[in-house]
Amino acid sequence: MTGMMDPFTYTFANSSDLKLPVAVKVSRLEGYEKSLPYSTLLKRPDLRHRGSNLSPNSELYITLQPFADSKPLTVHSQTPYKHFKNGRIWNQWLTLPVDYSTLPANTQLAITLWDLSPINPKGGDQGHHIPFGGTTIPLYDDNATLRTGRQKCRVWRHKAADGYSDTTTPWRERKRRGRGGREEETVVVDEKRSRREAELERLVGLMKKHEMGEIPENKWLDQMVFRQIEKLERQSVKDSTRPKHVSTNGNGTADDGHQNGDVAPLCAEGDPDHVDGSFFLYIEFPRFDHPIVFMDHEYPPPPVSTIQTPPSQTTAAVNFKPPPEVQLGPGIHSDAEGTTDTDGGGGDMMRIYDPEVGYADNPAETKHRRLIRGQRSALDRDLKPNPKMRDFLNRVMSYGPTVELSDKEKDEVWRFRHHLTRDKRALTKLVKSVNWLEPAESRQAIASLPKWAEIDVDDALELLGPSVQNPAVRAYAVDRLRKADDEELLLYLLQLVQALKFEPEHAKEDDDTDSSLASFLIARSAANLKLGNFLHWYLMVELDDEAPAQAEKNKRLFARVSYDFMKELEATPEGRARRKVLLRQAEFITVLSKISKEIRDSRGDRLRKIEQLKKMVADPKNDLLTFDPPLPLPLDPDIKITGAISAESNVFKSTLLPLYLSFKTSTPGETYSLIFKTGDDLRQDQLVVQIIALMDRLLRKENLDLKLTPYRILATATLAGTVQFIPSSPISTILSSPKYKGSILGYLRSHNPPATPDSPSVLGVAKEAMETYVKSVAGYCVITYLLGVGDRHLDNLLIAEDGRFFHIDFGYILGRDPKPLAPLMKLSREMVEGMGGSGGEEGSQFEVFRQYCFTAYTTLRRSSSLILNLFALMQDAGIPGLAVVGGGEGGSVGKVEERFKLDVGEAEAVALFGALIEREMGAWGAVVIDRLHGLTQGWRA
Structure with a gap:
């Protein structure tokens, strides 16, 4: 399995x-x-x-x-x-x-x-x-x-x-078979023979159990029993040659065994x-x-969107002409007497599943479309839609990336393609409307690309997905990405590496040429250390031998891209220096992996493991005490580390025993702490944090800084990686601490008192810290709801001393949760009390929190296409959390899309989100989950 x-x-x-x-x-x-x-x-x-x-x-x-x-x-x-x-x-x-x-x-x-x-x-x-x-x-x-x-x-x-x-x-x-078709049962009069056959049957059954290991082996006794069974079998064979004395049929009458002619006599005189x-x-x-x-090959079901549901009889009677009378040929719908049903309505016709339904076009419709589009090609250039058609096209343009267009919508988009060149949203709809197997249509569609209004990045990512195979269209999408700066490109780099799988095969046939996307990524990454750093490690994860379900052709593709990237680095002196940095990073990660596995496999309690870790970090053989020249950290190349601080090393109390490591940096007096883990797949956490960083950028573009904390995660292998350590405290620890009087508000007051009695404050907390807390809670409530983050409890909700609230541990996303009665949004009573309560108390920030939630939700909702396209490109990445939901309708993209509520207007979506806040804030299921989790953790401790 x-x-x-x-x-x-x-x-x-x-x-x-x-x-x-x-x-x-x-x-x-x-x-x-x-x-x-x-x-x-x-x-x-x-x-x-x-x-x-x-x-x-x-x-x-x-x-x-x-x-x-x-x-x-x-x-x-x-x-x-x-x-x-x-x-x-x-x-x-x-x-x-x-x-x-x-x-x-x-x-x-x-x-x-x-x-x-x-x-x-x-x-x-x-x-x-x-x-x-x-x-x-x-x-x-x-x-x-x-x-x-x-x-x-x-x-x-x-x-x-x-x-x-x-x-x-x-x-x-x-x-x-006896008379009437009933099976006959033979009754043997020879009781001795009957007992011998029953005993043989029992022994054969026991021997099968012995062969399956269900009966213990005893060699000398087994050999004796086997010989005896063989003797009984030989005797049974001899007995079978003797005619049975008496047999009875189903009616109880005597039968000599040859009455019906089913079994011939064993001997025919004179016949050798x-x-x-x-x-x-x-x-x-x-x-x-x-x-x-037995399991036969199962053909996949046809796409639901291509199966036309037959109209009901009532609808057909109203909108269409009555069906013509059909005279059935001889033998069709015939009854038992051999007569033929000729009234046209008797009997049900047999329905046969055709595997081509949904995959192959109707030849008549294809020819009709080709003729119509061919005749109109010269007339469509100056065609303009009337108001009714303009509304129709605007509705089509508002569709999300997952919506399939109907034949009517495809025809109208193609008919008004020249008019739609001024609408940047329309290009992806045109690509869906073109029959790329028809050369004339393909040429016209490609010729219109230079005239099109500049598309957004989200549309460019959609054009790089698995559904688009035309090289000219994919090259056009890459040209749009060339205009993005390195920081923006870094936000999509993880998905662009996955998009390499969808490049047409013929684009990778010649050794001297490569796909447009691969060449673009290699050129940009070779010129930027930060981009090159992450491209290298994303490729290393795909080339990991333990990567599950990775096709051999994909491994060859990523190996070739990695080779071409290293070859590009060798072309310039700066590139050669960057390649040496990547090699030093690989050695650094190899040493950390070796230490982590040895700590995990060693015997002894946690204190002994911590002492062992400190000794291994301080051991000169591991080359961790000094990095000369300073080493750009794989997790964040902007940070250059100069050596590890062995005294601060620690081992977390967890099943996989993650390592806590602290490093000196090239900036005097500053240190950088990280967590290194082996045995855990961090690719899903890496994806979620990348999406959070993207959402933070989208919100900031609208002047909405919600004080998010997208800490850094880098998977260095399928089952290994590093995580940035953010000094903070879990809510469970805060609530159990007498120092903070068991409340989040007490924690905020302790770490952020007003600087002076006249300084602005809210509920006894410095105003800036309270704003940070309220904004970050609102941001993470919206984001974790949209991503369907599950397994939320008070141990993976953290607060930093400056008031920043954030989530960790994203092992369950897209609505999956290991616990029953899981809430859609994590908003506990303790979190609300930290902002002053929700009952209209004086100084309460709850209404401010709600407004931040609504603004963030509507802002991200307007950028839903970009987020959905990023998830679409990751569906084949082999990430377990995405693969579990990938088989359902819409897959991971559908799970995210349904939470954006794109089928309703903005006002209605905000009202639904407000009702969700009220419902989840008072939900008792989340309280029960937190209590049970606390009891479980206490029992484990």
């Missing part, structure tokens, strides 16, 4: 996952038959030289071949020559050149035993092998479960296994191919840890 299945317990496996060749162990042949009478040998002299008539242990060989629908699936496999002494025992595994995963559910194995004869009865060049007998066994049982373990197969003498769907050589006799006797072949199938259930 994959890592995504770890939280669940599975008791079976799918055959489609079984990438192993089919194997069968041929054990032995048991049987008995009377010798041919002398009169028969006189009539057929060739029979006396047939191998099976010369010796009861004559040499036989076996062929094995899979069949399905009466057709062979591959070539047969054959046992090697073997000389038998005391019995026909092969104990030979036969392997077929076909995997279990590729076989259908009705696969049968045709097993034929071949005898040797000097004269082939068929004559000619047929060789000297004739069928001794055959048997056909299905690979799956009636419950579509793969057969495993020992199997006893009936051998049909003188017949080659046919492998037909209705085989004449079944591995066990079918139950006979029918002699009293019976043979059984014992084979063995491989065993697996779990039952293997």
Whole structure:
């Protein structure tokens, strides 16, 4: 099972996952038959030289071949020559050149035993092998479960296994059908024989349990039991040749066993191919840890947006002409008597799923669209919409990036494309409206690109997504990114690295050329240390051997981009210096990873681990005490560290034992602290913090500084990374501290008293600190709601001494939460009391908080396309949190989009958000979660 299945317990496996060749162990042949009478040998002299008539242990060989629908699936496999002494025992595994995963559910194995004869009865060049007998066994049982373990197969003498769907050589006799089609039950009068068969059945069942390890092994005793079971099996084979004394059918009447002709007599006098006797072949199938259930290839469902829902009968009757009468041909909708329903309305027509529905266009509609668009191409240039059509187009332009356009909308956007060139929002809609497989349309669309109004960055990111494959359109989007400065480009760099996966294949065929996006990223990153730093580490994470679900072609792509980036750095002296910096950073991260793993694997309590960490940091072998020249920190290249402070090293009390490290910087008297973790995937936290930093920039552009704290996170591998340490205190610690009287307001008063009695203050707190607290709480309430951040409790809500409130630990996003009754927004009673309460108390800042929330929500809502496009580019990044929701309708993008409430107006969206604040502030579910979490943490401590 994959890592995504770890939280669940599975008791079976799918055959489609079984990438192993089919194997069968041929054990032995048991049987008995009377010798041919002398009169028969006189009539057929060739029979006396047939191998099976010369010796009861004559040499036989076996062929094995899979069949399905009466057709062979591959070539047969054959046992090697073997000389038998005391019995026909092969104990030979036969392997077929076909995997279990590729076989259908009705696969049968045709097993034929071949005898040797000097004269082939068929004559000619047929060789000297004739069928001794055959048997056909299905690979799956009636419950579509793969057969495993020992199997006893009936051998049909003188017949080659046919492998037909209705085989004449079944591995066990079918139950006979009596009068009326009911199955008959045979009652054996021989009680001794009946008891012997029951005992044999019980022993065989116990032996299967022994083979599965359910019964302890005892070698000397097991061998005795196995020999006894073989004797009982041989006796059972001999008993099967004797006719049963009495049998009764379903009506209770006597039956001699051949009344219905279902089973032929075993002996036909004078026929050398029918002699009293019976043979059984014992084979063995491989065993697996779990039952293997057949699973066929499932075709993906057609896109919902392309399936047209048929109108109801009422609507059709009102808006359309009645359907024409259809005269059905003979045999259609015929009833049991063979008459034909010709009234046109009797019976339901059979509906058959067509995999092309939703993926292939209707040829008639395609031709109609091509003709219409071709005729209008010369007339569309001066076409202007009327007021009604202008409103229609404005509504289409307001659609978000996830909305699929209807055929009507596509046609109108194409018709007014020349008029829409002045609207920067319209380019992405035109790209969705063009049939890029039609050369004439493609040429016209590409020719209009230079005339278009300059698009925004969010539209450029949409054009770099997986749905756009035209190189000219992608190059146009990259040209728009060239106008962004390095700081803005850094905000989207994580997504742009993922967008490299969506470049057309032909753009990467030649070694001397590269995709437009890759060349752009390499050139800009080589010229800027900060961009180059993060491009390098983003590529290193994608090239990590432990990266889950990373396609091999993507790894080759990222390896090539990394190589080209290093090659570009080597071209200039400044680039060579930057490459040395990246190599020193890699050595630095390698040392920290080695120390972290040794600390985690070492024995002893936390205090002993802290002492061990301090010794390892101070050890000259690790080269952490001095960095000469100063090393730009991978987490923040603007910070240049000169050495570690071993005395301040610490190990956090957590399952993965993260390391706390402090470094001296090139600025005298300043230090920089970080947390280094191994064994934890930080890519999701890195994405969330990047989105928070982007939202902070968007809000600041509207002159709204909400005092956010987008601390830095950098994943250096799939399961390793660094986190900036911000000095702060969890709310749980503040509320339990007598120093602060168990309140956030007490904490703010303690650290931010008014400078003088005349200084401006609110509720006994310096005005600036209270503003910082209220703004940051409002900002994080809005952002965590939009991103669906879950698992919120008082331990991952922190406050710095200057009043900055912020969240940490983003392991659950997009509405996922490990606890029931989880709130949509984390706004606890303690947080509200920190701003003076919500009941209209004197000096309360709650109403100010609400206004900040509304302003932030509407501001971010206007930039929803940019945020949604960033998530769209990350859906295939292999981040677990995004992959869990990626299979649903809309995936991660849909989860974020539904919280923006883009389907309603701004006033209504604000009203809904205000109702959400009131509801979550008084929700009792969040209080219960906080109490339970506190009890759990106390119990662990």
